[in-house]
Amino acid sequence: MLKVSGIDVFYGDLQVLWDVSFVVRDKEIVVLVGANGAGKSTTLKTISGLLKPRKGSIEFDGVRLDHLAPDRVIGQGVVHVPEARRLFREMSVEENLIMGSLSPEAKKKRYETMDWVYQLFPRMKERRKQPAGTMSGGEQQMCAIGRGLMALPKILMFDEPSLGLSPILVQEVFEIAKRINKEGVTVMLVEQNVRQTLAMCDRAYVLENGRVVLEGTGKDLTNNAHVKEAYLGI
Amino acid sequence: MDVFLQTVVAGVLKGGLYTLIGIGMTLIMGVMGIINLAHGQLMMLAMYVTFVLNTMGVDPYVSLFVAMPLLFLLGVVIQKFLLNPLIKVETILPENQVLMTVGIGMVLTEIARFVFSSDYKYITTDYSNRTFYLGKISFSVALTIAFGIALVFTAAMFWFLLKTDLGRSIRATAQDKDAATLMGVNTGRITVITFGLGSGLVAAAGCLLAPVYYIFPDIGGPFTAKAFIITILGGLGSTVGAIFGGVTLGLAESLGATYLGMEYEDIVGLTIFILVLLFLPGGFKRLTKV
Ligand SMILES: Nc1ncnc2c1ncn2[C@@H]1O[C@H](COP(=O)(O)OP(=O)(O)O)[C@@H](O)[C@H]1O
Numbered sequence: 001m002l003k004v005s006g007i008d009v010f011y012g013d014l015q016v017l018w019d020v021s022f023v024v025r026d027k028e029i030v031v032l033v034g035a036n037g038a039g040k041s042t043t044l045k046t047i048s049g050l051l052k053p054r055k056g057s058i059e060f061d062g063v064r065l066d067h068l069a070p071d072r073v074i075g076q077g078v079v080h081v082p083e084a085r086r087l088f089r090e091m092s093v094e095e096n097l098i099m100g101s102l103s104p105e106a107k108k109k110r111y112e113t114m115d116w117v118y119q120l121f122p123r124m125k126e127r128r129k130q131p132a133g134t135m136s137g138g139e140q141q142m143c144a145i146g147r148g149l150m151a152l153p154k155i156l157m158f159d160e161p162s163l164g165l166s167p168i169l170v171q172e173v174f175e176i177a178k179r180i181n182k183e184g185v186t187v188m189l190v191e192q193n194v195r196q197t198l199a200m201c202d203r204a205y206v207l208e209n210g211r212v213v214l215e216g217t218g219k220d221l222t223n224n225a226h227v228k229e230a231y232l233g234i
Numbered sequence: 235m236d237v238f239l240q241t242v243v244a245g246v247l248k249g250g251l252y253t254l255i256g257i258g259m260t261l262i263m264g265v266m267g268i269i270n271l272a273h274g275q276l277m278m279l280a281m282y283v284t285f286v287l288n289t290m291g292v293d294p295y296v297s298l299f300v301a302m303p304l305l306f307l308l309g310v311v312i313q314k315f316l317l318n319p320l321i322k323v324e325t326i327l328p329e330n331q332v333l334m335t336v337g338i339g340m341v342l343t344e345i346a347r348f349v350f351s352s353d354y355k356y357i358t359t360d361y362s363n364r365t366f367y368l369g370k371i372s373f374s375v376a377l378t379i380a381f382g383i384a385l386v387f388t389a390a391m392f393w394f395l396l397k398t399d400l401g402r403s404i405r406a407t408a409q410d411k412d413a414a415t416l417m418g419v420n421t422g423r424i425t426v427i428t429f430g431l432g433s434g435l436v437a438a439a440g441c442l443l444a445p446v447y448y449i450f451p452d453i454g455g456p457f458t459a460k461a462f463i464i465t466i467l468g469g470l471g472s473t474v475g476a477i478f479g480g481v482t483l484g485l486a487e488s489l490g491a492t493y494l495g496m497e498y499e500d501i502v503g504l505t506i507f508i509l510v511l512l513f514l515p516g517g518f519k520r521l522t523k524v
């Protein structure tokens with residue numbers, strides 16, 4: 001279980017998150033929705049250690065992630081697929097996948113896991129020698145997700161995987177998230193695409209101006225008056 | 235025609251050494267995003283190591299295996315204790331690390347002057363002045379051996395960068411530091427290893443150059459400039475580009491020396507440098523795409 005408790009996060013002197021708390025239980029799909037600039041990416045970056053909270057704590061399966069060096073977080077099974085993919089552009093697809101499996105356990109199963117990723121994304125197998133930066137947005141997203149899977153995640157955190165993709169591809173990416181979840185991986189999704197993600201998740205949190213303002217099941221939030229007005233345009 | 239071929243051969247042989255100098259600088263540039271303005275001074279240090287060992291009867295090619303690890307360690311220490319702490323200080327510009335390398339270069343030069351005085355030192359081996367002929371073209375034995383060893387080191391470096399997890403982590407850090415961190419790469423450690431490798435490679439160049447060059451404390455500066463030119467020619471941070479850059483500089487100097495006169499050797503390099511900056515700002519990387 002991932003447990004974020006009362007974190008305050010700053011960029012220099014600028015506070016971006018205020019007392020943010022939420023939990024993601026094992027095998028759940030949880031989404032954190034919010035408008036552009038609400039602090040969604042900041043939240044994920046803090047979980048994965050790129051930023052440190054000034055207050056509060058982050059625990060995963062009893063381990064304080066906020067006490068770890070950022071490069072040690074992935075070793076706990078907490079894997080972050082960052083916003084805008086952030087692939088190693090000049091490396092091939094295959095090398096990007098390899099970069100996902102540096103930890104000793106992941107490395108041991110590297111080529112096994114790679115076969116699984118190629119099964120999930122046959123497209124990536126075709127493109128395995130191609131420099132990642134030369135692929136289309138959708139393919140790059142698949143590669144980024146594949147790279148995350150190579151780490152054998154217990155929880156996979158997606159930062160706006162639908163960004164810049166066509167509606168069909170968005171649908172496909174969400175299907176993949178569900179499929180990964182079915183394989184036993186906890187999924188945390190950060191999205192501006194509120195309608196579709198609320199429909200597919202177990203639970204959701206709404207982030208506004210750096211604060212969690214609402215939480216509930218996907219269904220509850222879809223029917224919530226504030227969500228309807230602010231995010232669903234009804 | 236013979237003169238031309240001879241000039242090209244001399245240029246390519248020199249280019250091999252320049253590649254070794256350039257790849258180290260390029261790696262550091264790619265990973266840390268800084269120009270190491272102490273690069274030539276590190277090479278100078280390796281030359282003195284070779285010199286000292288030679289007075290004890292050790293062959294320069296054997297000194298290689300002493301100078302490289304020594305300079306690797308020095309590089310590690312420099313990055314860990316002098317450069318990395320600067321990143322952590324807030325509001326300090328990245329330029330401060332470059333300034334630090336300038337300072338390090340000066341300190342190394344003055345230490346060398348203090349210990350060895352400003353006198354020119356020579357290493358004379360029985361192959362220092364020997365040549366062999368292929369047709370009418372003469373090859374310096376020492377430079378040919380240097381070229382061969384440079385080739386081996388360059389190939390080994392590429393194998394390391396392309397085929398090992400550590401090498402991939404170095405490239406990943408150069409391409410996207412935060413993404414590398416997310417993948418579990420300790421990027422601080424990578425910078426330390428990279429500076430060590432860069433120093434080790436330029437140390438190799440120093441050892442290989444020692445039998446055919448004179449050694450004095452101020453030799454570092456001009457070689458830092460050469461390394462910088464090679465890196466720019468190759469397109470800042472491209473290791474394949476560094477080979478192009480190294481060979482181009484070697485050829486340009488050699489052609490300049492033959493057809494314009496020895497005293498123009500350095501001017502040719504600098505002129506190409508300016509032309510590339512003006513007309514091909516991405517360096518050869520723009521043409522080779524790697
Ligand atoms: N590196 C940064 N430095 C300063 N402010 C930042 C930085 N990154 C994001 N911010 C600010 O923090 C707020 C939250 O950003 P972010 O977490 O990226 O939002 P979201 O992902 O929800 O769109 C925004 O106001 C943004 O301008």
Ligand SMILES: [Mg+2]
Nearest residue numbers: 040041083160
């Ligand atoms: Mg964001």
